[in-house]
Amino acid sequence: MADRDGLIWYDGKMVPWRDATTHVLTHTLHYGMGVFEGVRAYKTAEGPAIFRLQDHTDRLFRSAHILGMKLPYTKAQLNQAQLDAIKLNGLESGYIRPMAFYGAEAMGISARTLSTHVIVAAWPWGAYLGAEALEKGIRVKTSSFTRHHVNITMCKAKANGNYMNSILANREAEQDGYDEALLLDVDGFVAEGSGENIFIVRKGKLYTPDLTSALEGITRDTIVQLAGELGIEVVEKRITRDEVYTADEAFFTGTAAEVTPIRELDNRMIGEGVRGPVTTRLQQLYFDCVTGKSEQHRDWLTFVK
Ligand code: PMP
Structure with missing residues (x-):
């Protein structure tokens, strides 16, 4: 997954796929406190379309709210990031993965001092179970x-x-x-x-x-x-x-x-x-x-x- 061409939206910028990395002391990597979505875009006669985009973005914000995580972007920004992830990767259809996670500022359970990061990746993905x-x-x-x-x-x-x-x-x-x-x-x-x-x-x-x-x-x-x-x-x-x-x-x-x-x-x-x-x-x-x-x-x- 990590070694391929393309672009990933990372904290507001499109970065080359291979450069979309994070530190090994990333808090979420250690403790699992993060939220994500799984969204699909389908090929239609009028080009790619994302299915129920707003509902997925709304759920991402609800998930963050439940966990007490403040997302540093608006829903409109994250909707646009998902549209851009399809467009700039030249996908006719694909799976979109927005995710919010804590940074590497501190270890330990308290998440008080941590920054929140957001990524949006998109890639082609056929039938999940075949x-x-x-x-x-x-x-x-x-x-x-x-x-x-x-x-x-x-x-x-x-x-x-x-x-x-x-x-x-x-x-x-x-x-x-x-x-x-x-x-x-x-x-x-x-x-x-x-x-x-x-x-x-x-x-x-x-x-x-x-x-x-x-x-x-x-x-x-x-x-x-x-x-x-x-x-x-x-x-x-x-x-x-x-x-x-x-x-x-x-x-x-x-x-x-x-x-x-x-x-x-x-x-x-x-x-x-x-x-x-x-x-x-x-x-x-x-x-x-x-x-x-x-x-x-x-x-x-x-x-x-
Ligand atoms: N339950 C779980 C545990 C899931 O991970 C998913 C996939 N997001 C679903 C149900 C189905 O949800 P959705 O139809 O929104 O993808």
Whole structure:
């Protein structure tokens, strides 16, 4: 990743990719206190467009607020930085990673004297779980790692340190031969994937866990809106793992994972073990929206000019 051509927005300036470095005593590197976003730009007939840019920037600021981190830039500046990261790297589509982190002025837990830095990088990134996953679905394992308790780390913050839990769960699932992990909350109910929200379909209705222990996913919100417009009822409720086993369909949502069908959980086939009809419809609609093919929700796109 570090050794490539291109430009990264770093504290207000575009710097050559290889020079976008930071000191080994950077506070966030040691303790994980930082916030980030994962955003996608898609190729459209009118050039690249960033999907729900303002919503991602708003979440970055909410994450910083939760952690008590003051961001030294405005939302407008960071929106522009994301647009510039796509444009100046000549990308038709790509993944955008804004991140805010503490500097290297001091070690120790107190963050009182630290400066806050912000970077925005962008690079091409295809289907997160593989192109085949979007069509055929993935095999998922319930993790032995519990999702964060709401009072241990803050689940509504997309915080760097929270992802240690995600990596532990994802690594365990991959090592055991699965594609992704499903994490349960402290009470044993379904929370989310390592980097995705989850939906199940039963008798034509969509169910998704409430957001107590899960990130407020922007793709989740997109799917809830699109389903509503199709007349599909969406119910937010506590979900058990055996409800997933017996669902007609299940899928993950995320900016990186997009809409990825789940064909198996814990070696139990879900439904027919293929991408189901409701998942297919929502996935198609999602891709039509993000690529500007749908006339609906054009306001979700910010064109890179
Ligand atoms: N949960 C977690 C833990 C995530 O990391 C992500 C990815 N940001 C999501 C859910 C999905 O969020 P979004 O749809 O906004 O990308």
